[in-house]
Each structure stands twice: as C-alpha cells, then as structure tokens.
Amino acid sequence: MLYSFPSGPNGGPTPLIEGSDGNLYGATQGYVYGGPYGYGLLFRMTTSGDYTLLKSMDNGGVTGSCQCTLTMGSDGVIYGTTTIGGPGGGGTIFALDVGMPIPKPRARQFTPQSGAVGTQVLIWGSNLLSATVKFSGAPATAVSNSGPSYLLATVPSGAASGPITITTPGGTFTTSADFSVQ
Secondary structure (H helix, E strand, O other): OOOOOOOOOOOOOOEEEOOOOOOOEEEEEEEEEOOOOOOOEEEEEOOOOOOOEEOOOOOOOOOOOOOOEEEEEEOEEEEEOOOEEOOEEEEEEEOOOOOOOOOOOOOEEEEEEEEEOOOEEEEEEEEEOOEEEEEEEEEEEEEEEOOOOHHHHHHOOOOOEEEEEEEEEEEEEEEEEEEEEE
C-alpha cells in the first residue's frame, strides 16, 4: 500500500495518471453520499507513497467539484474535467500547470514495415506533436499529424534501412524495429 485516503469528501481517489516527472497524479471524488457536494482534491504522489496536495477544487466557485478525469497533455500540463461547478453548474474543464517537463515522445509501432522512397509511414505512439522524423538519419520529406498519438512521415530519397527516429520538443525516441527501404 502506498497511501490510505480518509473516508468522506476527501476520500475515494479517481484513476491515477503518470506525469512526465515520474510521479503519479490524481483526484479525490470530493462529495459525501447523501449530503452536500464537497470539493475534491488534486494531488501528486511519488511511487514510494509521498503525498502532496496540489489544489482544492471549490464546489461553490468556478472550478467545480471532482470526480475529476485527468490527462497529461503533450505540453506537460495536466488537464481535467469536473462533474459539477462553473457558472452554469454543469462542470468545467481545467488546466493545472505544476511545472512538469514536456513528455518525451514514444513510438509504439509503425506501418508499413517496408516501402520505397515516397511511401507514407503511419507511426503510432504518444507525445508525437511537433515532430521531426528521420529514416536512418535521413530527414522525412513530409511529416504531418493532427493529434499527439500518431503521425505520417514520408520516406525520403537517400534513406537506408534501419530505425526510425522521432524528435519533439520533449526529446528523441528511436524505434527498436527497423524500417526496410526497398
């Protein structure tokens, strides 16, 4: 056990996310069953169980009440949603910048596994925004994406068979599998 939450409005943690700093981030549900809505807490926890309160979500104010859903953006900021709160009372979307580094890119797979110069290669992964791509050191002639989870890269002339390297503002990732140039 890493940490034990109290019962009541400060208990009931929602699912955790892992930050680019290696810590875990989460929220408490923030309400008492059968009673008035509470506020919920956003927290950071080390993998050894050290707990830090980051923000209290105020049910009567603009931010809203958790049960919060969290995600970490490609910019290193935590984004989330609340179920209650805001001017209309129907919930909010918020950003919490705790100074995390921009996350490093990760490529999980690519397709096709081989192709000629001019072939478009679809690369899936995470944190792939603002990427440059190289095929065995040769820069791709075109790179495009409309989200952080995938990108399309065109095999350039001069490319050789070998790994694909993706570089973003968060760092560099090189695939363990090789792309075969035909």
